[in-house]
Amino acid sequence: MSLYDKIFPPRITTLPNGKSVAKPRSRAPVVILVILALSYVSVKVTGFDLSVVVRRSKEFFVIFARMVPPEWGYMSRVWKPLMDTIKMSLLGSAVGALLAVPFATLASTNIVKNKVLVAAMRLFFSLVRTLPTLITALIATYIFGLGTLAGTIAIAVFTFAYLGKVLYEEIETVDMGAFEAMESMGVTKARAFVFAILPQVAPSYFSNCLFCFEGNVRYAAILGYVGAGGIGLILNEKIGWREYPSVGIILLALFVTVFIIETISREIRRHLT
Amino acid sequence: MIDFSHVGKTYPNGFQALKDINLKIEQGEFVAVIGLSGAGKSTLIRTINRMHDVTEGTLTVDDVDVMALKGKALRRFRRRIGMIFQSFNLVTRTTVLKNVLAARVPDLSWWRAFLGVFPKADKLAALEALDQVGILDKAYVRADQLSGGQQQRVALARTLAQNPQIILADEPVASLDPVTARQVMRDFARINQELNITVIINIHHVELALQHASRVIGIRAGEIVYDGSAADVTPQVLEQIYDGKLEEAENESV
Numbered sequence: 001m002s003l004y005d006k007i008f009p010p011r012i013t014t015l016p017n018g019k020s021v022a023k024p025r026s027r028a029p030v031v032i033l034v035i036l037a038l039s040y041v042s043v044k045v046t047g048f049d050l051s052v053v054v055r056r057s058k059e060f061f062v063i064f065a066r067m068v069p070p071e072w073g074y075m076s077r078v079w080k081p082l083m084d085t086i087k088m089s090l091l092g093s094a095v096g097a098l099l100a101v102p103f104a105t106l107a108s109t110n111i112v113k114n115k116v117l118v119a120a121m122r123l124f125f126s127l128v129r130t131l132p133t134l135i136t137a138l139i140a141t142y143i144f145g146l147g148t149l150a151g152t153i154a155i156a157v158f159t160f161a162y163l164g165k166v167l168y169e170e171i172e173t174v175d176m177g178a179f180e181a182m183e184s185m186g187v188t189k190a191r192a193f194v195f196a197i198l199p200q201v202a203p204s205y206f207s208n209c210l211f212c213f214e215g216n217v218r219y220a221a222i223l224g225y226v227g228a229g230g231i232g233l234i235l236n237e238k239i240g241w242r243e244y245p246s247v248g249i250i251l252l253a254l255f256v257t258v259f260i261i262e263t264i265s266r267e268i269r270r271h272l273t
Numbered sequence: 274m275i276d277f278s279h280v281g282k283t284y285p286n287g288f289q290a291l292k293d294i295n296l297k298i299e300q301g302e303f304v305a306v307i308g309l310s311g312a313g314k315s316t317l318i319r320t321i322n323r324m325h326d327v328t329e330g331t332l333t334v335d336d337v338d339v340m341a342l343k344g345k346a347l348r349r350f351r352r353r354i355g356m357i358f359q360s361f362n363l364v365t366r367t368t369v370l371k372n373v374l375a376a377r378v379p380d381l382s383w384w385r386a387f388l389g390v391f392p393k394a395d396k397l398a399a400l401e402a403l404d405q406v407g408i409l410d411k412a413y414v415r416a417d418q419l420s421g422g423q424q425q426r427v428a429l430a431r432t433l434a435q436n437p438q439i440i441l442a443d444e445p446v447a448s449l450d451p452v453t454a455r456q457v458m459r460d461f462a463r464i465n466q467e468l469n470i471t472v473i474i475n476i477h478h479v480e481l482a483l484q485h486a487s488r489v490i491g492i493r494a495g496e497i498v499y500d501g502s503a504a505d506v507t508p509q510v511l512e513q514i515y516d517g518k519l520e521e522a523e524n525e526s527v
Contacts, residue, residue, distance in 0.1 A: 177362030186351030199366045
């Protein structure tokens with residue numbers, strides 16, 4: 001019996017025949033109190049001021065109003081960076097997703113029995129995941145120069161770290177029965193993995209790849225801020241010059257693109273699972 | 274011939290699963306292993322194909338010392354031994370045929386294994402194995418669309434496609450209904466007789482065991498307490514194997 005049960009004794013239900021069961025008291029009130037206390041602390045620490053939010057919020061609509069109507073004529077200059085953005089995210093996602101498979105396999109405790117190797121792989125994944133994509137892109141521009149290559153690499157690194165973690169967690173929850181059966185038939189671990197584990201994780205893996213790609217299109221849009229190519233480059237420039245009608249057309253183009261990609265991806269994912 | 278000589282098995286946590294097992298099983302026998310849960314039935318069966326290691330004594334299969342096998346030699350050895358599981362252990366997301374073809378994976382070249390492309394001869398062999406267990410018509414159905422009994426037959430076909438000398442079955446009928454269980458046991462008996470494959474089955478269902486197996490081995494707390502013909506198993510023998518708990522359970526249910 002825990003301390004909590006001693007302070008708030010469980011509710012006892014007694015059946016007509018004299019037998020009884022105890023229902024422990026809910027822990028929810030304590031959890032709610034803790035959350036409220038933490039919220040209060042974070043408001044104090046971050047200096048969140050509601051009056052500023054209320055007073056200044058209307059400025060958003062001022063800026064928004066200046067984007068309308070968008071500068072349609074500028075669209076001809078938006079196409080190339082927009083396509084660059086999509087290419088960056090597509091290639092980066094594909095490379096990252098592919099690389100994630102062998103590494104995630106080595107990070108799965110049910111496949112690899114060597115605890116040191118598994119721990120090393122997981123540490124590697126968390127290290128890579130800690131790196132914000134924008135910083136990765138910035139570093140990549142120092143190494144590979146300004147442009148889409150740096151952006152592609154930043155996206156690949158992020159995808160690798162994210163999908164890798166999702167995948168090894170997925171691999172650890174599969175039914176090991178078929179794997180065991182194949183091992184008992186004298187199949188090597190690598191082949192047993194391909195035949196018994198991959199079919200089980202494939203649908204959710206592809207689904208996660210697409211989900212990641214959706215997010216990457218949005219990520220790729222801001223990588224231009226650090227010179228890693230794509231639509232962020234002109235977005236940064238036009239906001240800097242306060243050319244809001246041009247900003248309007250860039251955002252509209254981005255919105256339509258993301259919407260189309262998300263719709264297609266959602267449709268495919270629906271059929272996968 | 275499978276030969277256990279003073280075989281013992283102690284788990285790393287100190288639990289002694291098998292104690293001084295001495296046992297000879299000839300090629301073509303149909304053996305049922307019975308006993309309480311945790312008595313060591315599963316451990317006994319799984320030492321034969323080295324899914325579990327033994328810690329004392331020697332275990333030989335056709336004069337090969339099982340514990341001396343490693344890596345490639347162990348895998349080649351395992352290919353002669355089929356294994357059937359309580360929960361079928363199929364890849365449920367893929368077709369029945371692909372599941373049976375799994376038995377052919379060790380012989381594939383690496384690129385065929387990686388891409389999952391099987392030679393025509395393998396496909397034919399797999400289809401023949403499915404025909405042997407009477408579910409040829411299900412070859413291109415996804416495994417999870419089948420009933421439990423049909424799935425266990427797929428597992429049986431997969432084992433047959435391996436051309437085994439020995440089939441080890443770990444509670445093969447425990448998750449099947451009584452009618453299907455009987456059919457699957459008949460499949461085992463037929464395969465045992467027609468192909469002269471040694472069949473060793475762990476089973477809780479004593480009646481089914483006595484009906485189909487020719488030899489019964491009773492295990493209690495890691496020790497063999499009965500080894501003889503199925504026809505000689507008397508209620509007293511069962512009491513001994515089940516540690517007097519059979520009668521207890523029957524009295525309770527009254």
